[in-house]
Amino acid sequence: MQKDEAAPENSSLHERLLDAALVFAGSTGWSDRTFRKAAQSVNISEEEACAVFPAKGQGLVQAFFQRGDTTMETMLLAEDLTTLRFRDRVARAILLRLTIMDGQREAVRRATSLFALPLNAHLGARVTWQTADLIWNCLGDDSEDVNWYTKRMTLSAVYGASLLYWLDDLSPNCNASQEFIDRRIGDVMKIEGFKSRMRQNPAFSTLMRGIDNLGRQFRRPNHQGAAAASTRSRDDDERAE
Numbered sequence: 001m002q003k004d005e006a007a008p009e010n011s012s013l014h015e016r017l018l019d020a021a022l023v024f025a026g027s028t029g030w031s032d033r034t035f036r037k038a039a040q041s042v043n044i045s046e047e048e049a050c051a052v053f054p055a056k057g058q059g060l061v062q063a064f065f066q067r068g069d070t071t072m073e074t075m076l077l078a079e080d081l082t083t084l085r086f087r088d089r090v091a092r093a094i095l096l097r098l099t100i101m102d103g104q105r106e107a108v109r110r111a112t113s114l115f116a117l118p119l120n121a122h123l124g125a126r127v128t129w130q131t132a133d134l135i136w137n138c139l140g141d142d143s144e145d146v147n148w149y150t151k152r153m154t155l156s157a158v159y160g161a162s163l164l165y166w167l168d169d170l171s172p173n174c175n176a177s178q179e180f181i182d183r184r185i186g187d188v189m190k191i192e193g194f195k196s197r198m199r200q201n202p203a204f205s206t207l208m209r210g211i212d213n214l215g216r217q218f219r220r221p222n223h224q225g226a227a228a229a230s231t232r233s234r235d236d237d238e239r240a241e
């Protein structure tokens with residue numbers, strides 16, 4: 001996962017700037033204007049703020065989603081998910097990530113508008129991928145080949161769609177979002193079930209073995225995002241990145 005832009009000695013200022021930006025982001029978006037207002041709110045110059053967030057508004061929106069990811073990681077690893085089916089663990093992680101942002105929906109809405117611009121599409125893809133990567137790591141994913149990529153691509157699509165649905169969900173306890181997430185995961189499971197039947201079908205088993213062999217030629221990246229539960233320390237993550 002890409003690191004926050006702030007250096008360790010600026011971590012307090014980093015959080016203060018982000019908190020200040022959240023006051024304005026719902027109305028003025030994750031813009032340079034919001035960045036300037038945040039700097040003024042914490043009584044520093046724009047130049048000083050640029051030392052913490054060189055990318056200004058874009059740096060702030062990345063930090064916003066990274067903060068939410070960190071909160072989700074802490075909460076998710078503290079939960080006992082062993083009694084849940086794996087698909088329900090994934091659904092729980094997605095819903096948890098969304099509800100963390102409950103009081104900041106307008107800021108999230110402005111972020112999605114920013115990501116919808118062609119010049120910023122890569123930024124939206126990055127923060128979505130990072131969330132999906134973290135969820136898989138927290139759930140103990142140990143895939144090494146092309147499955148490492150396809151799992152994150154699939155979860156990114158499910159999470160992205162769920163985020164857009166959740167923005168307009170006014171149901172109690174986000175029940176409608178939970179049902180939406182379950183349906184999307186159900187759709188993915190249907191695809192996986194179809195692939196399994198293809199492997200068992202004599203007419204297609206050779207083709208599927210060829211695809212599987214090709215997939216095994218892929219390798220997961222050497223650098224990793226946040227640590228999976230009880231598998232790596234924070235220091236290990238920093239060295240790996």
